[in-house]
Amino acid sequence: MSVLHQFRDSTRAQAIIERIRGRSTGDISIMEFCGGHTVAIFRSGIRTVMPEHVRMLSGPGCPVCVTSNGDLDRAVALAKTPGVILTTYGDMLKVPGSRESLMQVRAQGYQVEIVYSTLDALKLAAAHPDREVVFFAIGFETTAPAAAAAVLQAQAKGVRNFSICSVMKLTIPGAKALLAMGEVKVDGVIGPGHVSSIIGSDAWRFLPEEYDIPVAISGFEPLDLLAATDAIMQMHEEKRPALVNSYSRVVRPEGNRKAWGAVERVFSLAEASWRGFGSIPESGLVLREEFSDFNADLRFDVTVEDSTEHPACRCGEVLRGVLTPPECSVFGTACTPESPLGPCMVSSEGSCAAYYHYQRQMA
Amino acid sequence: MKHSQILLAHGSGGSMMHDLIQELFLPAFDNPFLRQANDQALIDNPGGRIAFTTDSYVVQPVIFPGGSIGELAVHGTINDLAVGGARPLGLSVGMILEEGLDMALLEDIVGRMKNASEEAGVPIVTGDTKVVERGSCDKIFINTSGIGIVPGGIDIDGKNARPGDAVLISGSIGDHGVAVMSERRGVQFSTPVVSDTQPLHQLVKSMFSVTHSIHVMRDPTRGGIATTLNEIAGQSRVGIEIDEEALPISPEVTGACDLLGLDPLYLANEGKLIAIVPEAQADGVLEAMRGRPEGAGACRIGRVVEDRPGIVRMRTGIGGTRIVNVLSGEMLPRIC
Known part of the structure; x- marks a missing residue:
């Protein structure tokens, strides 16, 4: 097993997840x-x-x-x-x-x-x-x-x-x-x-x-x-x-x-x-x-x-952890990666971008 | 060739252009259609619907591990025909050359196109050459168009994916993208990643020998499998679920992606196809794919579902779930 795969191994991951749940x-x-x-x-x-x-x-x-x-x-x-x-x-x-x-x-x-x-x-x-x-x-x-x-x-x-x-x-x-x-x-x-x-x-x-x-x-x-x-x-x-x-x-x-x-x-x-x-x-x-x-x-x-x-942008609150991106009224509507109102939707490391790319419409 | 570099006069329509065509292009691409030497190629119509496609190639660098702009230009257009179920009949080649282009490089690329066309059994039946001033293009741009015939009874369409269908891929992903990106950034790996550029029409033919009811086929080039699957989910108004663990990605590509900050789901492939087939036919189609060298690594990566139409989801290696979005903007390496 390569070094990288060791840190992605699903069996080991399951074991830790079980521990966390317990x-x-x-x-x-x-x-x-x-x-x-x-x-x-x-x-x-x-x-x-x-x-x-x-x-x-x-x-x-x-x-x-x-x-x-x-x-x-x-x-x-x-x-x-x-x-x-x-x-x-x-x-x-x-x-x-x-x-x-x-x-x-x-x-x-x-x-x-x-x-x-x-x-x-x-x-x-x-x-x-x-x-x-x-x-x-x-x-x-x-x-x-x-x-x-x-x-x-x-x-x-x-x-x-x-x-x-x-x-x-x-x-x-x-x-x-x-x-x-x-x-x-x-x-x-x-x-x-x-x-x-x-x-x-x-x-x-x-x-x-x-x-x-x-x-x-x-x-x-x-x-x-x-x-x-x-x-x-x-x-x-x-x-x-x-x-x-x-x-x-x-x-x-x-x-x-x-x-x-x-x-x-x-x-x-x-x-x-x-x-x-x-x-x-x-x-x-x-x-x-x-x-x-x-x-x-x-x-x-x-x-x-x-x-x-931008008056509608709530990146500040997102950065302080008091607001999750989907709670922002412009998330995914007026504010998207293509036309962002704030940096959290632009940056590849921003939380709004992460929510948008990986978790949008998951609920 | 008499000249070691391409000059503007090579595209002027005069004697130098005549020489370039007679001494380089015609001998390389020689076939009865080209020998007609008319303004158009005349091809017999064997019956069926005509498939017609075009693509322009501007890859940089023009030569990369496992291929060049020449192979891409031939394979890419053959594949665009093949994944529509068409049997390719012939290609056109339009070349835009930059003044000062090294003649040896052009000869190399033309030789590669000749080999690619011969190996695929798809002739280059017509062509055109232009030369532009230095700086007006980057060395060489190639446009190829292709026509093919779709036999009756075949209906492949991005709209045809149905809940319950299996999602198949013909082999490993990300190889072409990593080969080009590592060459571009001057990164060398102990096991070099080479482009997967190859024609897929024979693979498609062997898939059709099993069943004609293949619902969707696409070659996941620019934007990678993430973009292709999203397109299909949108066109067919279905959800698609893929399994991260099932994705065929070589350890070299995984390692290179980690190093360069790339995501293999979004990297271009130039010799792979995604097929969406009814579950009942999936095993038979997979077996046929694996019987061809181009499909030796074929496997099942997911399924079409009814819920969340238009959305592609992935079950991650640790058993979680996430969306696989279309690429927005360009992929950038990490900065922190």
Whole structure:
């Protein structure tokens, strides 16, 4: 049996599902903080095999979705700056900003390029020395090391036409903000796999220690997620909240020190604006002063006027876990992946998109 | 050929174009219809309804593991005829060449088309060539059209799926999509995934030798089996249920999809067909399919149901259920 099949094996899955069904937890709400998990849970049909008393919630784990319209409007303004090639990840293009999306900006003739990594943006800068290549950096701890590496490379090679507009965010301040709001009952957390591979599983110890919430770090295969869910339910059942690392084949307690070291060398913490949450102190990554040459916000003078969201869009509540996508009045009607009103319906990791693609009309 | 590259004059209608046709295309595709050397091919009508189809090929890269734009152009149009129950009679080939195209590459592609046409026994009976300025197309675009004859008694239609029918597939899915995507992104695997491009008309013929009551046949090319099944569910106003565990996907394709962030359900296939047949005929049709090399991996992947018309559902490996939607937009790799 191949390595991958081990984590998709139906017999093993059935055994864990039986165990989950036999647990006497009473009503329990389990939240995941990673867009990759949201999609994996829907794709594998995990929600449909859970007993009724287990509620699976999605938190603010989709990086495209938590990007505020103010930040997106800034990217739009940068893209319209003469000489600029704006680069970003594909999912960002369709998100409707206050007035327009990056895709609409591109259709007007401005240059907006999709890249798969910050390093691709750096390569584009080398290929177009006469243009200013700006990378609109969204993402969590997982993508930050590549952004840091690109800045360090640009500095080492003396690339002068490359800069970053960083709206990257940290998951832990986001999780803490959500818990502090107290709007939604969270009895257990499925800890993000890729993020934790960078920051380490120990970073999530605050959940059991400060909030009495059990946490299990999980991978992305069906068995990973089932095992993590079962571990959380067991801890809840035994009233012994702790940290369990169900993804130890990838995640170490201390994380990837080298990668995070590069992030800390290039970026410092700053207040960041999150969709659905507003400003959260020390939750964003901005370039340190010594890397100001690569800071698009300092290199270009762009001003953004009153940013607004579509009045019918309730992505903010979806991101806080207080509203499920089908409860939104425009879900699947005025708001679809083809003509989205908010980012949660656009992003491949958004919960509205996941519901729409995998669970719509299932009831 | 005298020139190592395609020049605009190769499409001008003058002597260079004449040479290109006489020295490259005609010898390669030679057959009595082409030798008529008229503005059209004249083909005898053996009786039955005429099936007519066209498709344009713009694949990039033009050569990929297991095939090229040439094989695709021949097989793709043959298959569009075959899945309608038609016996292919002949193909047209329209080539749009970019100025500066490497002549050796063109010769290679034409040679592949010749082989594909000969192996399938479907002649290329008429053709056209144009050359456009550098930058106006990407190396080579090919349009092929095909005509075929549908014998009486055969009624294959996307509207014909009935509750209780079995959903069959002729072999593994996702191979072509992964072969092209991995080549495009410069990813190499220890066991390379090769395109499944192949003609399916002989396979269809052997299926009809079992029964004429095949309800629907489609080749799941662009958009993959997810899109094809959704089209059928919509046209026939039925629900379709498939089993994830039953889907034939090679370990190499599964691994590559995980790495590249692709979903095999949405990847193009170029040598596979989906058949929807009455349950009573399913085993016999499957046996006939497995008797041909193109159908060696044929299997049953699901069933047609009455409830939730228009919706395709999948029973997942862990025993859950989810919808299999049509693809919206393009597939993008994960970013976090």
